[in-house]
Amino acid sequence: MVRGKAAGRWKGAGRVGGVAACLLLSGFAPRQAVPALEQPAETAASAGELTPSSRRAYAEVLKLRLGSARELLRPELTSTPAAPAPLLVANCVDFADLLLSQDAARYEAIETAQEARLSALDRAPASAMRDYARAEITLHLGLCQLLFKHLVMGGYHLRSGYRQMQDVVKHYPAFLPARKTLGVCQFAIGSLPEGYHWLLSLLGLTANSSEGLKNLALAAAQPHDFQTESQIYLSLIREGYYKKPEEALRLVERLHAQQPDNLLFSYLLISINKRQHHGEAALAAYRARPTGPGYVPVPYLRHMAADLLLYKGDYADSERENLAFLREYRGVHYRKDAAFKLYLAAWLGREPAAAVARYRAQINQPGPTDVEEDNYAQHYYHEAVALNPILTRARLLTDGGYNRQALATLRSFRATPATLWRDRIEEPYRRARAFQGLGRLDSAWFYFERTQTVAGPKAPYYFAPQAALQQGYLALEAGKKAQARLYFEKALHYPWHEYKNSTDAKATLALRELK
Structure with a gap:
């Protein structure tokens, strides 16, 4: 298998949004009495579940307590050879860390660790969890490479991971985690507008969004270690693309009530309420979010709060939150949008003209515009119309x-x-x-x-x-x-x-x- 540094790189435009960082984390749901799929010879119990230590670590990943997750994984990762489950969860820790921080200084080390895990999995005996972990980590690697503008290798690994996941579903049809990830991939590919079909043809990818939803629905309906993640994906797709927000709100409100110490669930509650124009509910969720040294920093939360405060006319508080976001954030996206919102807060808040002009000028500082919000801000600046x-x-x-x-x-x-x-x-x-x-x-x-x-x-x-x-x-x-x-x-x-x-x-x- 050709990977990362060994194959060379070509740097171009590309991104993975901050929201994707949270949505690619997995969770757990109560075990429900549901009809079981016909199992292959290798049962899910024997090779398709996380180990107890990995499950506890993954619960910490879900809460965005990444340091605790690393400590829980350490004993299993130091055993020789490491099992597929802890390798997968360890990769989820790094993947979440990199996507949430978008810190370029961490990219090289995390990419190297991802490639090492893939090599270890190549040497492990075949099983549903081994093959699933390898496909999932390959997809993680591709997404990280796209985020940091390594388009050729990122595209290669996304294509490879997608095809590997298809093979996992083919060989282990009852292994529901693979249907979850395959469903997300199928929907993402199948929902791209016609303007991107040339890229899909170039990569040799085809998919049906309806088939993706069916796989996701199957994974969401039956119990497995990643059922909650499946439910979250499915409800967010229905909310964002099919104008059906009630399911997503009910799910996230229930998850948040069950785990008020879960920062990911708080993030989702803020985000969904914000998208559904429930400004007061989103602000209440932001103010009640769990905090403390055990949680990984999520600077984007401050950017969302700045928007919510701007909506209701709290211009000084909105300005404070966006300035904190820019201080804490290590990524390159949403900076133009933050500058635009700072400009709006200063302008509508009737701050001195010099402050208004300073924030407006920040919009035009060097940076990508492949995020729609940044593109809008840059377009406003160049249009130069009040x-x-x-x-x-x-x-x-x-x-x-x-x-x-x-x-x-x-x-x-x-x-x-x-x-x-x-x-x-x-x-x-x-x-x-x-x-x-x-x-x-x-x-x-x-x-x-x-x-x-x-x-x-x-x-x-x-x-x-x-x-x-x-x-x-x-x-x-x-x-x-x-x-x-x-x-x-x-x-x-x-x-x-x-x-x-x-x-x-x-x-x-x-x-x-x-x-």
Whole structure:
């Protein structure tokens, strides 16, 4: 097997988001009485479960107490040869550490350790856990390489890990952890918009997102060491891509109630509430999160808190949290977004002009823009057009779920002959999102439609394509499939905008479901 340094590298653009760091950790769920799959000759009990020490260590990984996890693994890792289960969990410790910190100084040592674990697994006897651990670590290696811009080797290892995981499912069809990971891979590959199909062809990868969901659902429904992880993945996909947030909220609220000392579960509770515009609930979860020296630092939590505080108008506190994020964070992504949010807090908070200008200038500091939030910030800087304070405040209020306040703010908006085209498009879109948040769907539909009328078919802003996407969801919920298809297709046909990748991915998945 060709790996990392032995095969050389080519550095280019690439990333793995901070959220992925948490979602790729596994968890545990209560054992439920469910129908069992037909087992192969090698049973799950004999070679498909974590060892007791590895299970305890993995519970610590899940809580993001990585130092404790390393200590629990030490005895098993020093035995000769080390078993597959502790090697897998040790890799999860390093993988979580690297993705959460995004610290380039740790990359070389962790990559070397990953390759050593793969070599050890190559020498181990074949078993479901051995083969699963090897495929999982290969995928971890590929993701880490992509994060630190080693695209050729990262792509190679992702392709290799995916195919290995297919083989594990083929040879051990009852081994549910492999179905969990394969399902995630299948969904990720199958949901990519058409603009990425050339890359999939180059890598020789094909997958069906529906098949991925079936594998994930199977892994989520039956007991195994990674059942909770399967449930989290499945619920987050349904929340993010299929507009079904209730399942994710119920699951994470239950997990958090069961383990209030679990930082990952707190992170997920904050994140889901934030995405669902439950600003107060997200802030409450942030303030109640477990803290202490035993937990690995998660600077991105501060960035999320800064957003939540910005939404409700606590500009000084938002500024403080984002400055702390930038001090503590070692990665390169979300820095432009943080600078943009610092600029907004200073501008809306009426700080001195010098402070406002300083934060705005930070947006243009060297750094990648492959994260959509950073891309939006950089696009704003280069566009060099002043934001409208009324529309900006309304946007922040709706992002936090303060919809009545947003509508009250929008009452003071008055278009004049000098009003920018962008602002003329954004105004009805902001009204639509506020009415949507209040459940006033007829009013929301009217203003979504008006957004597209004002924008026309070629406006280079995200308001019209997002309006079409939301109308597709509304039509689907009302059982009007033909109308939904029309609006999802309309969302895809708009030209470049700041959120085109995610908008197109959601519209594409929705259209596939309609078929």
